[in-house]
Amino acid sequence: MSERIGEQGKSRSILIAGAGPVGLAAALELARRGFLPRIVDDGSGPTPMEESRALGVNARTLTLLSPSGVANHILAAAQPIERFRVRSDKKILIQLDTREVKGRFSAVCALPQGSTERLLMEALSVYGISPEWQTAVVADAMSDPRKPEVTLRRTDGTSETVRPDILIGSDGAHSAVRKALGAGFPGEALEAYFYLADFRYAEPVDTHFGEISLFDPGMVGRLPVTADIIRYISTLENFESRIVHPAAIAEKTWASQFRINFRHVEPMAKGNVFLAGDAAHIHSPAGARGMNLGVEDACWLAWLIAEGREQEYSALRIPAVKQVLKQTYALTRLITMTNPLAIAARNLFAPLLLRFGPARRILLQNVAGYDTPRPPWIDWAE
Numbered sequence: 551m552s553e554r555i556g557e558q559g560k561s562r563s564i565l566i567a568g569a570g571p572v573g574l575a576a577a578l579e580l581a582r583r584g585f586l587p588r589i590v591d592d593g594s595g596p597t598p599m600e601e602s603r604a605l606g607v608n609a610r611t612l613t614l615l616s617p618s619g620v621a622n623h624i625l626a627a628a629q630p631i632e633r634f635r636v637r638s639d640k641k642i643l644i645q646l647d648t649r650e651v652k653g654r655f656s657a658v659c660a661l662p663q664g665s666t667e668r669l670l671m672e673a674l675s676v677y678g679i680s681p682e683w684q685t686a687v688v689a690d691a692m693s694d695p696r697k698p699e700v701t702l703r704r705t706d707g708t709s710e711t712v713r714p715d716i717l718i719g720s721d722g723a724h725s726a727v728r729k730a731l732g733a734g735f736p737g738e739a740l741e742a743y744f745y746l747a748d749f750r751y752a753e754p755v756d757t758h759f760g761e762i763s764l765f766d767p768g769m770v771g772r773l774p775v776t777a778d779i780i781r782y783i784s785t786l787e788n789f790e791s792r793i794v795h796p797a798a799i800a801e802k803t804w805a806s807q808f809r810i811n812f813r814h815v816e817p818m819a820k821g822n823v824f825l826a827g828d829a830a831h832i833h834s835p836a837g838a839r840g841m842n843l844g845v846e847d848a849c850w851l852a853w854l855i856a857e858g859r860e861q862e863y864s865a866l867r868i869p870a871v872k873q874v875l876k877q878t879y880a881l882t883r884l885i886t887m888t889n890p891l892a893i894a895a896r897n898l899f900a901p902l903l904l905r906f907g908p909a910r911r912i913l914l915q916n917v918a919g920y921d922t923p924r925p926p927w928i929d930w931a932e
């Protein structure tokens with residue numbers, strides 16, 4: 551589909567609050583269409599390399615980042631996840647080959663968030679744009695979001711008032727932009743905590759598969775981070791004793807714990823202020839959709855701005871957001887269940903169901919992120 555880019559439209563001033571993966575993707579997609587967005591972040595640089603955070607890059611994100619050339623760089627740097635399996639004790643309940651999904655890319659690969667951000671920054675620098683670090687967006691309650699006004703406060707003590715034509719709030723779960731809009735963030739927090747630890751091994755290990763080991767109750771997931779680092783993620787606080795390490799441990803590179811929230815804002819825009827990524831929706835890491843859904847918001851928003859149709863953004867994104875939240879909620883409940891009868895039923899029926907082609911196909915489509923509307927500006931089949 552051709553893109554309508556009016557020269558006048560391109561001169562609109564755009565401020566992006568937050569240079570995480572979502573803000574960077576928005577900036578890049580705008581820049582390659584001829585816009586010159588300004589992107590600011592209150593941090594001092596991209597996500598540190600040892601804090602891998604979002605790992606799974608799905609096929610839809612690769613499609614979206616193909617026109618900018620970033621997808622090829624991601625594929626060159628990422629660990630392919632060829633197989634994914636779910637086991638209970640020694641029994642394999644589910645085994646999926648991520649390459650079975652139709653299309654150019656396998657369903658998912660793994661790249662630490664810090665690497666993805668650096669690749670996006672590199673591509674952005676070609677257009678002469680770099681994030682302005684240590685620059686916080688501070689916003690009072692916005693009386694008229696059609697004419698956004700915010701203060702940029704730098705750590706050197708200087709500040710500046712800006713009135714962009716368009717303000718994109720990609721400033722994460724505690725978004726100052728969302729709060730300035732007076733928008734709620736309804737949803738729920740699960741009782742369960744998730745714990746994670748990344749281990750570097752003394753030698754390269756098999757990184758070609760992801761795995762969930764189910765216990766009674768609880769789970770430990772295993773995902774590759776790099777050729778010699780594996781991430782373990784669990785609902786059990788003492789999970790490290792359950793890990794079967796594939797080689798001698800060189801070091802624990804990162805550990806963290808977090809409580810799972812399922813929340814989203816509705817609508818995702820008011821006037822000329824737009825929310826994307828974690829600023830608009832948060833959910834569990836089950837299914838590795840968090841960052842991918844945010845990158846999808848960013849790419850749709852950039853396209854709509856270029857088309858002069860940004861007022862359609864919220865209506866187009868909300869159904870996709872709700873669907874992904876519903877799915878990740880169901881998946882999270884499935885892996886965190888504690889009732890012994892429910893656990894026994896899950897362990898019996900899930901493998902039976904996934905013996906059927908259609909069920910496997912649907913699951914793979916979800917992992918690939920192909921269950922949300924296709925980007926209409928990309929004219930090749932995914």
Ligand SMILES: Cc1cc2nc3c(=O)[nH]c(=O)nc-3n(C[C@H](O)[C@H](O)[C@H](O)COP(=O)(O)OP(=O)(O)OC[C@H]3O[C@@H](n4cnc5c(N)ncnc54)[C@H](O)[C@@H]3O)c2cc1C
Nearest residue numbers: 568570571572591592603604686687721722827828840841
């Ligand atoms: C510990 C942890 C583990 C995670 N693990 C996974 C995982 O395994 N899989 C997965 O899919 N997701 C995971 N996530 C979630 C994933 O990191 C997010 O979905 C993703 O980072 C969302 O990107 P974003 O750009 O919307 O927000 P963020 O990455 O949060 O980026 C927001 C940016 O905005 C900046 N900012 C904030 N406030 C302001 C302000 N007022 N002014 C200017 N800048 C501001 C911040 O410095 C930050 O750089 C994890 C998150 C955490 C915290």
